Amino acid sequence: MSIRRFALAALTSALFAGTAVAKDYELLNVSYDPTRELYQEYNAEFIKFWQASHKDDKVVIQQSHGGSGKQGRAVIDGLRADVVTLALAGDIDEIAKLGKSLPENWQTRLPQSSTPYTSTIVFLVRKGNPKGIKDWGDLIKKDVSVITPNPKTSGGARWNFLAAWAYGLKAGGSEAKAKEYVEQLYKHVPILDTGARGSTITFVNNGQGDVLLAWENEAFLALKEDGGADKFDIIVPSLSILAEPPVAVVDKNAEKKGTTEIATEYLKHLYSPAGQEIAAKNFYRPRDEKVAAKYAAQFPKLDLVTIDKDFGGWKTAQPKFFNDGGVFDQIYQAQ
Amino acid sequence: MSRKISPVIPGFGLTLGYTLVYLSLIVLIPLAAMFVHAAQLTWDQFWAIITAPRVIAALKLSFGTALYAALINGVIGTLLAWVLVRYTFPGRKVIDAMIDLPFALPTAVAGIALTALYTPTGLVGQFAADLGFKIAYTPLGITLALTFVTLPFVVRTVQPVLADIPREIEEAAACLGAKPFQVFRYILAPALLPAWLTGFALAFARGVGEYGSVIFIAGNMPMKTEILPLLIMVKLDQYDYRGATSIGVLMLVVSFILLLLINLLQRRIEKP
Incomplete structure (x- = not known):
């Protein structure tokens, strides 16, 4: 900021002293496919929350959705996202x-590895579960056909793959056995x-x-959509993976647009009871214990492995499992 | 002293300059950027990428299905053009307008609609399933999607040429004793062939690069129904820009050679 502009800014803020300067904000949240409904609801809540303390500010929040990898590339190639809320930390x-638009230690800046809500991988089967599928082992039975996206192009599919691997490892006891299981599984696909929605x-x-x-x-x-509950059942396997879709401020873009403060607040508010409630309502598992207790009936308990503890983080898992x-x-x- | 004949559009220098700038901005620079990206690899790395079994399988699939689709449209498209030019019937104008629809429709929409129709449980696909074969999620499905997307090319290139051939020529040939097949072989085919080849080449080239409609119907199984443009997307999703551009370069070179061959063939036909 040049001295003259600073002086001008100082003067105007002096003039408006006490009433705080009204600002126009336009935030761009670049996210992945299934969060559309979640952020539509959350954005309205956040604007209300922000305006409670900044009465005259105008806030517009735009959302962009697509495959997680594609969205990440768009930001690298110059899409001016203030915040990114993607399917995986990788x-x-x-x-x-x-x-180079945010520091490499970005994940330590917000609580719980910057993941305000989590999800997991479950099975959706035809109503009445005609093939009697209860756990991962049933997926490689004869005549069972499994639908999952390509882990090379879909973030969700990578979580699927790792969950299957974790089961294979536990059931078989060795990496070789895990690979054998996963190989069997993909023969049934x-x-x-290319994406989870597909x-x-x-x-x-x-x-x-x-x-x-x-x-x-x-x-x-899928169950909520009209007639969905009559056509499908959700089966929760004995073991799955804790899917952690993280969030981050893209420092470089936010600084340029002067939105660092509001963008940071936007993400922090996701951890508040109100934000957690919206996440739970949109079927994401909340981190907040009180909210989690309230929705306990919705989210059955199961054994969850995590990407950091069991796979050494995405930096190890991505090259080992999914790169060429x-x-x-x-x-x-x-x- | 000889006088120059002034052309209709003035200024050869200006128009050529404009053409070159335009071509550079729209075509050459983007393509050159691709080569520059790929050139960051050593020859061995590049070669390893483009000869990987998956890439070769996808290459065969992409060019094979595009070829079949172009051939199918070569036959059906000519037939369509014939019907539209030579006959008048109620609704002809409507059908004529419909030919262009595959261009106007977003390809993803076409892909989803075709998939829904041709899956083993779909409206049409169930009959195929009864007969014991599958359309969606097989190379057949890919060919189908490409046939849909490239339909207008042959029709639209053959149609005006066909309209320019007066019926009298055919009648004259018939009067001179030519049988219907001979009329087709010696009168119509030579006149139509250059335009037909153009349409065929356009359809083929478009089919090779098609992504949006194919991706839904292909099933995307590695080594089986994975098209080359998908492999490019896969590389991009790994943030492997060089690998992606390498495959792009491969596609470009193969397409260019094939189009060049078609062009040469066309020239030989036009100058017997």
Whole structure:
């Protein structure tokens, strides 16, 4: 800021002293596919919350949704997101690494590894569960066909893959056994869509497959849609993965647009009881214990592995499983 | 002293300059940027990427299905053009307008609609399932989507040429004793072939690069129904820009060679 502009700013704020300067904010939240409904509701809540303390400010919040990797690339390539709320930390890591628009330790800046809400991977089956699917082991039974997106192009699919791997590891006791299980599993997958929504369409609208591996919140949404509850059941397996979709302020963009304060507040407010309540209502598992207790009936308890403890974080898991030549490629090359 | 004949549009220098700038901005610079990206790899790395089994399988699939789709449209498209030019019937104008719809429709919409129709439980797909084969999620489905998307090319290139051939020529040939097949072989085909080849080449080139409509119907199984543009997206999702541009370069070179061959063929036909 030049001296003259600073002086001007100082003068104007002096003039308006006491009434705080009214500002216009336009925030862009770049997110992944299934959070559309969540943030529509949350944005309205946040604007109300912000205006309670900044009466004259005008706040407009725009949302952008798409596959998590694609969204991350858009931000690297210059999409001016103030905040990113993506499906996995790995995608925000890449924004930090390639785009250099936020520090690499971004995940330590907010509580709980910057994930205000979590989800997990569950099974969606046809009503009445005709194939009798109860756990991961049933997915590789004869005549069972499984729908899941391609982990190379879908963040959700990577969580699916890792959840399956965790089961294989626990049931078999070794990495070799885990690989064998996952290889078996993907032999039962006839279609690999590019994104989670694509797979949901394949399973729900086109009637393909017996089981859909889905984000818990997507599975709930499928039930909520008209007639969904008459057509599908949710099956919670014995073990799954704690899917942690993180959030971060994109420092460089926010600084340029002068939105650092409000953008940070936007993310912090997600952790407040009001924010947590909205997350739970949209079928994301809240972090707040009180809110979690209130919605306990909605979210059944199950064993959850985590990406950091069990897989050494995305920095290890991504190259090992999903990059070219990784485990996922190997199981298809072997066929 | 010889006088220059002034052309209709003045200023050869100006128009050529404009053409070059325009082409550079729209076509050459973006393509060159792709080559620059790919050139950051050593030759060995580049070669390893484009000869990976998955890439080769996808290459065969993409070019194969595009070829079949272009051939199907080559036959059906000519037939459509024939019907539209040579006959008048109620609703002809409407059908004529419908030919262009595949261009106007977002390809993703087309892909989702075709998939819903042709899955084993879909309106049409169930009959195929009864007969024991699948359309959606197989190369057949990909060909189908490409046939839909590239439908207008052959029709629209053949149609005006066909309209320019007076019926009298065919009648004259018939009077001179030519059989219907001979009329087609010696009168119509030579006149139509250059336009037909253009339409065929356009349809083929468009089919090779098509992503939006195919992705829903393909099933995207590695080694089986994975198209080349999807592999580019896969690389991009790993933030592997160089790998993605390498495949882009591969597609570009193969397409360019094929289009060049078609062009040469066309020139030989036009100058017997």
